[in-house]
Amino acid sequence: MLLHELIQQPEGRRLEFKGGLPTNSDIAKTIVAFANDAGGEIYLGVEDAPRQIIGLPEDDLPHIEEQISNLIYDRCQPTILPEISILSVENKHLIRIQVYKGSMPPYYLKNEGKLKGTYIRVGSNNRLADENIITELERKRMNISFDSEVVMDKTVEELNIEEFKQLYKEKTEEILDTQILHKLELIKTEQGKVYPTNALVLFANDPLRYSMFPNAKVECARFKGTGTEEFIDQKSITVHIGQQAEEAYNFVLRHINKGAAVEGIYTVSRWEYPVKAIREIIRNAVVHRTYSLTGKDIKVAIYDDMVEITSPGLLPPSIDYAAMEERQSDARNRVIAPVFKRLGIIDQWGNGLKLVAEEMKSYPEIELRWKEVGLSFQVQFVKKTLSLNAHVNGDVTNNVTNDVTNDTILLDLIHKNPEITTKELAEALKLSERQCKRIIADLKKQGILSREGTNRTGHWIINER
The missing domain is CATH 3.30.950.30 (Schlafen, AAA domain)
Known part of the structure; x- marks a missing residue:
């Protein structure tokens, strides 16, 4: 550059x-x-x-x-x-x-x-x-991953991993015996006894997992509208990590629409969101989240205008979402990732983001956004179109649908009234203030929008149209 x-x-x-x-x-x-x-x-x-x-x-x-x-x-x-x-x-x-x-x-x-x-x-x-x-x-300095560390609270014989063994046999047609557990670094021998690593505890259905990792779960929610004020449905997914991604994905499928589209002479069904890409991002969230961060869980949120996945832990330094079509691979959890590869849940060789990029090409009406939120990484699949009933031109007009982006409408409103408040913008766009502030933050980050003066007496400046 x-x-x-x-x-x-x-x-x-x-x-x-x-x-x-x-x-x-x-x-x-x-x-x-x-x-x-x-x-x-x-x-x-x-x-x-x-x-x-x-x-x-x-x-x-x-x-x-x-x-x-x-x-x-x-x-x-x-x-x-x-x-x-x-x-x-x-x-x-x-x-x-x-x-x-x-x-x-x-x-x-x-x-x-x-x-x-x-x-x-x-x-x-x-x-x-x-x-x-x-x-x-x-x-990181010692080149050790958290999931490879030994847990000495229970021996491997005392740990309940029966469901994980069944899943492993179903997916690989192999019996998860001691030899394979050692090879995958799911167990280690210390002082003559065999103990699980953090990774195996996370794959276990055992009280030890719930006590050590109470937030190793996925919280799913379908909200009414574009804010978080009202739930339509919610679910806490607390099964072991090998099953979490599919349950979260199924929750998404239950709460998004599937329609029909004509391709040539055929009518084919089509989801309103790129579901393969969403599935990949959810899988990445489970595989690559920072399990050492306490008090944080994965969140899958569905709004009227987007699907949002938030995973604890910042994006690894070598992964660049701006270069999604390139093969990228950086496993934070060096024991968990190969196990997921054996289970057929992920591609260990960095094809995941490339898959996301490919499917996004078939969904020009959906915008892929990503950002760091505190110590978490968030990915959003956002609908570019917005159905408005009023306020686009400052007048109340019933039953008007405008196939335009939120960004464009917001900039038009600011162009007409540079002193408009965030609350007024949110009301005009039929969004929550939280959603409106997120759009403003993205426009500021792109250098398109800036503000001069205080929140109360200042005004907006559009730097680029």
Whole structure:
């Protein structure tokens, strides 16, 4: 990507802009967070809001470069060695700090210590890591996955895995004996006894799973309308993880429509959403979620205008949803993923996202969106069309259906009245304020929409139509 194009990108997990050299603690937090995650770039001399290149004084560049090198060395632990370079764009000078993914996490601020000074990148923000995240970073350094760790609360003989054995035989036509359990790293021998790993506990129908992983479940809901105020149906899927994806998928099928479409001389049935893609995303959520995060479950939510899947844990650094047609594979759960592959639930070789991309081509009326929400990753299948009864032109008109996108309608309303409030936009679009704020956030992220002034007295600015 050309520098000029990159500078127009929104801030995010791997990108940050600063008008000048920020305080030592701010830039050190960002550098630590980048090193703990996928790496990233910081550009000095670029204002973020509104985005504009202001440049740095040419005479100050050597001094700023030295300051950056010194503060990284003095404030970050273990040692981080970024690449610092001076760039020119539009006859103005910038400094780029390229931070690479670290091989010795967790990285933290020396003066704060590991427990209080470890930061991770969540969206465009630096977030203080808690003990669970620090432990996960330490596993990453040792190249150990959480699901491979031994559980010594019960021996494998004491653990109830009968349903998993039946599922394994049904899918593979093999008996899940001790030899296969060892080969799949579902069990390990410690001090002369055979114990399950976290992965096998997650596949078990045993009280130990419920006590150790009370949130290793899928919460499904069908909401009335486009908000979360009223349920039509809901279900908690608490079976072992080998069965969760199919039950969640079946819940979705019960609550979306199937119609008929003419292809040539034939009439064929067609779901209103790309169900194969939804099934793949649900499977990925179960296989690749971060099971070490306590208090978080997978959520499958169905609204009138979209299907939404939220999985605990950020997207692995090497997975890029913007390049879905390329083969990508990065198993966070290195024991669970091969088991799912044997069961025929996933393709271990990275075809999953490619499958999603292929099916989306047959659904131009559905938009695929993805984003990080806190410490979770969310995928949405959103209908681009919206049925409106009124307010599109500021007048009340009965029984008018407009086959236009929410984004377009919202921008039209703002064009006519830049001082319109979010509440008024939501009412005009027949959406909840939550849904409307999500659309606004996406438009801001794309650089199309910005706001000047306060929420009460400010106004909207459309940067691009």
